[in-house]
Amino acid sequence: MQQIIFAIVTFAAFGFAAKQFLKIRRNILLGKDKDISDNAGERWKNVLLIAFGQKKMFKRWIPAVLHLFIYVAFLFTQIELIEILVDGFFGTHRFFAEPLGALYTVAISSIELLSVGAFFATLIFLIRRNLLAIPRFQMDEMTGFPKFDGNMILVLEIILLIGVFSMNGADKVLQSMGAEHYHMTGNFAVSSWLGPALFGGMSESALIGVERFGWWLHIMTVFAFLNYLPISKHLHIMLAFPNTYFAKLQPKGEMENMPEIMNEVKSMMGLIETDPDAPMDDLPEFGSNDVMSLDWKNVLGAYTCTECGRCTSVCPANITGKKLSPRKVMMDVRDRATEIGKKLDSGDMQWVKEELKAEATTLTKENFDDGKSLFDYISNEELHACTTCNACVEACPVLINPLGIILKMRRYEILTLSAGPGDWVPMFTSIENSGSVWQLPDARDKWAEEATSKN
């Protein structure tokens, strides 16, 4: 009976999660195509050092060590999780214990020790978030769901640990009583004493109840977590790996070229031949105003962001009270991508571009237009406050690049909307007309003439 229920619940949990993960994938691919297939060696090195190795986390020691406990415990717990799945499907009990022998005891003991570390780390994280009021967790964008989300993950983590220790603790007591099916597994580092301390003296049936409760609580929390992930900032546990793999390898200062504009200017300057009969785009759009005009890598970054706020806490604009917060930029891109995804799922033809309504039969990302854009989420004031200093890019532990998005939106504002800060206009005109950022009557080499004539 338990096996049948388990199989149904497991397939339902995985099935539902898979459906949601496919939607996340679809949302990421709302972004434009971009080929990132170069330098595989260097990219794997980034994955190893930065995602697996957490190298950049260690720019701040306290959260890095706490996070490391939870992270390593999470990795090791997979062994126990696989065992639960095997046991669940086949009705076995601690399937790995016999084939692994002493190694099993070591493995479970390691998981237990790491779990104790993770338990305290989780408590400290809850305290940091809610009682210590660490500034980066208290900003405007961290109210409402993001605040709930941050705490929810931590609470789930604690529930999971309660499951682990009820299951192992009761098991140890049952083993010592010689209960049927509860074969000896050797001493576990924590539950060998925690079990008797908590559950010693209970009847066999009560203990079996506790053990089954812990077992089911563990796996159900995992399933809940799996299905919560797609709507949570916690997706970083998966997406940190592809995001570091696909991260920019060029120097941070290098901005992406725009070949379409380069070629147009080259042809204007007579540097390249252009086909005069080539069809012209009647309304070319440059830069990005929405998820569809970012590239998929930008959107991947948005779904990878775990809202830790290290970027915002080092942003010079944010530090000095400007509206810009790089974290909010990432959250906005994700929220917008999710909004578009939901509208696409609805298939509602009201979201088809006005001029295509007559011919369109289905709603697609190509004909989508809900009258909104990323500019409804990210204001010009935020974009204009950026000094392009790359502090946010440097700070991100998983190599997200908020600056790339800010610059693309600035391009849209200037090139497509012909808008932007009025102060910039004289600078543009001056560069265009006199080749200098300031319009000045002097010759560019006057300083040199004056300096050498003084000698």
Added chain:
Amino acid sequence: MSKEYKIPTMAEMAAAEKTPEVLFWVGCAGSFDSRAQKVSVAFTKILNEAGVEFAILGKEESCTGDPARRAGNEFVFQMVALQNIETLNLYKVNKIVATCPHCFNVLKNEYPALGGNYEVMHHTQFLQSLINEGRIKLKDGGAFDGKKITYHDSCYLGRANGVYEVPRSVLQNLDNELVEMQRTKTNGLCCGAGGAQMFKENEPGKKRINTERTEEALETGAEIIAVNCPFCLTMMSDGVKAKEKQESVMVYDLAELILGKM
């Protein structure tokens, strides 16, 4: 100063059928900003003294396009950039040194995609190589000796290009105590000028970025704030003035500090 002080142009060099060792990219600030002009003068004096055959483009140099590109105006960027590349390629320039890290970054990282491939150095890197090769002789006793120096990382030399140690090792050659600010190297705080902020009013906020950074520099007790960028120079100088510390704290480019020791 013994040698004759000259600042030849590439056109003059080409007329004399000479190829200079390096092209000095002066930049808009170095050409027109009265404070940054002094850095251009100091750097060219060092080059003269070290016997480096160099030239400038003079009237043929244009803005690299950095602020236009970062503001979002790719058209204006491409126009000046392609024009500069035409000029540089015409003179068959191989090696460029820039006193402005914004120019340095664009020339080094962004011109290749447009067809301009050069070996590009920032002047702090060039100074370091001149010192290493023994082409710059530093004397005992200098105008700034004994003064405490703090070094401000510019974003475009630092994070943008990962150059943190070279300018510091240049400063090690001076007889000065070097003190670090709280936020330094990869964590260095911007002066507030980059991303075309130099050319617009601040967005509404509580404080100017250069004030925040200057306060941090002043906390070190340094008498000299050393910078490597003409825009940081302006921003930090303004910050020092706003704090009414201009009598006791000076802001200098690294080239000026080295020249003071020659």
